[in-house]
Amino acid sequence: MESKTLTCINCPMGCQVTITYEMKDGRINEETMTVTGNTCLRGKTYAISEVTNPVRTVTGTVGLSNRELRVVPVKTKTPVPKDKVPDVAKALADVKVEAPVHIGDVVIKNVCGTGSDIVITDNIE
């Protein structure tokens, strides 16, 4: 059995959640798993996902080819695997789009093979 104590990040409570688990065929054996310290179900879900498939939403910026001193913010539309975060950040480095741009516009499809798209998060006319 392995044990990990994590700070739950689902809300400002920041519960210290301890998960004790063993892996079976690449998955957590849910029958023997114990989760303590969480004050709601989200804490349990978070602890399980953090030890099996931790994900993060990546936010950053891309350039605007037709604006001076102005970049536009973007994010991954859905969270991506945590170990892909640096790759996704690098993939944004030299990207430029042309204004106007609007919230939800897709900049990169399936970024770094994560299945998530990079989308614009601000309106620039």
Place this chain on the structure above:
Amino acid sequence: MKRKAVIIGGGPAGLAAAVSLKDNGIEDVLILERGSSLGGILTQCIHNGFGLHTFKEELTGPEYAARFIEMAKERNVEALLNTMVVDISHDKVITCMSKDKGIFTIEAESVILAMGCRERPRGALNTPGYRPAGIYSAGTAQRFVNIEGKMPGKEVVILGSGDIGLIMARRMTLEGAKVKAVAEIMPYSGGLKRNIVQCLDDFGIPLKLSTTVVDIKGKDRVESVTLAKVDDKMTPIPGTEEVIPCDTLLLSCGLLPENELSDKMGVKLSPVTGGPIVDESLNTNIPGVFACGNVLHVHDLVDYVSEEATLAGKFAAEYIKEGERPINGPEFKIETGKGVRYTVPVTVHPDRAPELTTVRFRVGNVYKDPEICVYMGDKCVLRRKKQICAPGEMEQVIIKKADLKNLKDGEKIVVCLENVL
């Protein structure tokens, strides 16, 4: 020019107040905004995590702002951009200036203060050392990176573990900089837990508690900073110095409500929060002048700013519709008991209070397993167990009008922590 409701500031507080005024039947609503766009600081807070309470989804700052900008547009809220308010008189005459209009005045029936806050600058920190280039407040660096697309440096030390500093530690790392350490003078971080996990732990950035900057080296550009441990009186301990080579020092050492205008117009300020002293209606000591958002007290979540500003808008609408509401009944003060640094509001009028009044507060230290208590006179009307209370996370209690009505002359309301050392 005479206007019904004038809101100073077009950030999250100002926008929510404007929407609320419209929804409560006030047609004539004007926002005065010094920047070139609405949304305030949210436009540079490009990380996600906003709106979980308000919209039940995780948005980035600009997305959250866009929702409120859209709501304001739908309701035809008028906004004057690039317009700086330079003075508000006690009788609510607002002097503004803009490039287009020059200097002009507005007579307001009601004023909503929503100017937000600003960062504590280096000059207020008494940090020794040279004054080279490369020292920025975290929010300034955030603007450079997220709006202008310019990196302020490559090797970074961050002083202070406020949320903006933590967010910038991750942001600078993802943009290719090396963030060497975050130093925090207190024995605990003032930032939200999730930010410590996702911005520092995820990237292996050390958080050095009870540590401060004792020297900054470099004449033209920062070359290194010296960190040292501090004792329980926050005095650096000789022999614990550590020199960290870097080209940039970011300061994330607290936010200060921006109340020069309020002070000048005669609004009474709290020495603890730096924000106006308000009653349950978020009214300052001047009838018809309301305050909400970070100008009132610094929040950690924008959702609560929107909630508070929505209330301020509602109360301002009532004020405009009914005229100055005479306070017939008594006024009670909310006092801070053990562990509690301040409350907002500070006073309550039971006759005027809504059915439920949210009292927000901060504690002064980290407390394990405390009970949050509210006393009215001798009677404990609320007791709630918590796993933890920390200064970085705002707390709230909700008090009932029914309980307020039972208060007798001379009795006090006390918000305090129990079961703590």
